[in-house]
Amino acid sequence: MFTRVVRLKKRSAALALAAGLAAGGLAGPASAEEVLRAVTAFPAPVEFSKSFLRFVDKVNDLGEGVVRVDYMGGPEVIPPAQQAQAIRRGVVDMQYGPGTYYLGQVPEVDAWVGSTVTAMEARENGGLEIMREVYRNKLGAYLLAHIDTGITFHVYLTEEPLRNEDGSVDLSGVKLRSQPIYREFFDALGATSVSVPVPEVYTALERGVVDGIGWPLVAIQDLSWDEFLTHRIDPPFFQTDLVVIMNEDRWGSLSDEARKILTAAAVAYEQESYDYYQQNIADTDRAVREAGMQVVEITGPAAERYLDMAFETAWERLRNSGSPHYDALRTTYYDR
Template identity: 45%
Template structure:
């Protein structure tokens, strides 16, 4: 009996040991999102997380540890570079100070899948590897631009251009120069601060994609939307390069395949989301002012020219190659 109990105990211990080893073998990636959990960008990211965790059981798992309440937006680029967290859902425009080549994503008028097929992601990763210790996995939630949203009707210049003189607009580093060019007074702040600023009249509007306006509750104050949308949403799934290089080949394959798949499905889902959200915003009373013809071309060309010129000024090394891949002339 004692011998049996000993063998049984040894077997249990062996199984526990194997279980512990299996747990240790499962690689865990800690992820942070630039928006709170209730915003569509973070919700969409969870679809990617679920895909990896389902396929990577026993091999690799993604653990979302929080959003901007964990690491403020303005510090996320450096946090990723330094490995404070592993993976980030983060727009390129929030850390252009580290990697100006990130302009290519917002400055692109191609869908993310086409840019990838043309070698765009491989090329831009050369800069991200060298400058930010970061590996870009996917350009997600594409297919939509940023829009100008205001509480007051913007004016127009003599040549028909939008005139933002007299308006205080919240902006991000990505489109600050564009709004300044249109005459706005700029207030740079994180998205989480905009509701209070609109409520108190500190700002008269903001730039943001259609998705997210209702999530943040800004539709309560906004009255006008200016079309067409400018730039392209530049949300990236990226990972600390040291973490990426440290993953097993099997884990890399699982994560990369899921990222490529999510890039496409999130693009398609975003097109649908933009339609439903646009209707909801219109039904709530937000008026759309649509620029057309030459007026629209001037508006868009000014936006794109600023983005690509800014990249060339900051670091021209990849400018010509990136623009040739990511942008097609109108």
């Protein structure tokens, strides 16, 4: 019964969209279905890849006969560090993953890292349009969607951290699996950043190569890292920078109808994924606590200093990059 209801809802959405296209004069004679080749930065078992596949299903349902996304795979197809260039060169048509994987080319993605607003709000206040201009000029890509927003990050440890007199944590000498968005923050906390690819994190934890990681609450159980992680530091910080991008020329070559379908799917899924992950975060929080993970709470003024330290590292990086968009992005994406 549930499956039938879901199908009926999808069918109704598709019909409503088709009616809107017809009303706008975009419907016309049947033509060959456009096929878009897509890759993800994460392996298939990771929750974020599953989210992208839900987006793909949405596009394919709404775009039946007009446009279809074919998922090619993740890092096993194209290494994550090379996927942005694959988009630029047109090797693939669509890519999903963290914008910070190409932070050196597009420093403006730090606006998402340091963001305190949702994708829906950024569509309304002009932030998304600024980022689209950046992507077009610097990556030769069309920014289709910023999905899975509202997901924040934590520091996870294999042992209980030391505490300072003010209630903050002392991570001096602690080895943390890091990536560019965390590095300055972890340095400020006194930790040592260690670069470890996602597929190797389990082994790094198992062998003591790292004493902890930075990661969202979402997906912390997907790759069994929670077998070693015993403590989580609260409050959470930052926000996910997970975006769907397309080769600019490929986007431009699509029919108006196909572009409208993709846009409709993107707008709808930004809200749907946000709602989904708010529930997922609550469920995962309960699950890891029940499994024995201890939460180290930083509260009061110490918590405010902790968060200011985190967010300002992202905005400081963007300011130091010399981006002409710094002021506009800070206005549209940050309201702490």
